[in-house]
Amino acid sequence: MSDSKYEKIAEMIVKSKLTVVLTGAGLSTESGIPDFRSKGTGLWEKIDPMEALSTDVLYGNPEKFYRTGFKILTGMKGAKPNKAHLILAKMEKEGLISAIITQNIDNLHYDAGSKNIMEVHGNIRTGHCVKCRKTYGFNVIEEKVAKGEIPPLCTCGGMIRPDVVFFGDSLPDCFNKAWEISSRCDLMIVIGSSLQVGPVNYLPSLAKKLVIINKGDTMYDRRADVLCNESASSALDNIYAKIQEIKASGR
Incomplete structure (x- = not known):
């Protein structure tokens, strides 16, 4: 992906007052799952x-x-957080993102140190x-x-x-919180999700601005403000570096 895309996403994150990240199974493939x-x-x-x-x-x-x-x-037990999980935890700690909504049950956001996690498919x-x-x-x-x-x-x-949450189960109470914060967010970043499973796949439609980082196609690709078809770790590493450049320049 071009540097201009990384920079655009970085600028969107820095300017956003409330950024939410929605993650799927593609985030954890680099952890061997x-x-x-x-x-x-x-x-x-x-x-x-x-x-x-x-x-x-x-x-x-x-x-x-x-x-x-x-x-x-x-x-899934024994898998370790990969670079993408760790960068997201760091971004939350630095106030760059407000919450992580995850469809993953693998505990890796939790293990990476993220705090405000909504595990909408359980753990x-x-x-x-x-x-x-x-x-x-x-x-x-x-x-x-x-x-x-x-x-x-x-x-x-x-x-x-x-x-x-198995097929046939109701979603946990945290899904209501995920819906509420998605409806208020300035920016949603979808990472590693094909967005095929409802009702979680409705959440991106609530966001004011949308970034998608996913190797495959999603139903929201045309709606996305920025689309990155690459691995989560590679994209986040470059985006985080651009954020540091923006901060250093005082922009």
Whole structure:
């Protein structure tokens, strides 16, 4: 991408009073976590999501879920934040961005040090009992499953499930917060998302200005003020460098 695009995005960020970042699976591919829809490598080319990560399977056949779909979640454990996650955390700390709305469940924004995160599709840090609502660490679920306790059970006898939004689940309360801040933001930066999953994919339409950083096409490409078809780390590294130049020059 040309320097002029990096500079334009940097200027938009510096001038914005409220910038929100919306991230998707493409942000974490550089951490070794495959995305869902990329041709040849996407998870959904290998696995039917409705057979692996749906409430129909979770509640209708929990044994199948914990022997199949659960492995997709545990496969994300051990991944580390990449350069893009770290730059976003730094930008938040410096007041350049106000919030991160993420569709990712991999905890990497959290691990990178970001604070104001809206995990609209849940996370793999915690779980809860579907009967009494008692909270458990995700590691407790892993330990129970590893010992052959499938499905893992709470002390009350109810099934413990991860705090991940599966197909068929309602979105968590933080989605309302994500909607509210998206409707107020001066600038939204979408990173690593194909914007195919609703209702999260409606959020960019609420923003006054829009930047998209994604290797593939999205339904909002024509609406975007600036479009970058490249990796998140490369784009953010260059954008952050331009922000420092702008600050140093006093512009």
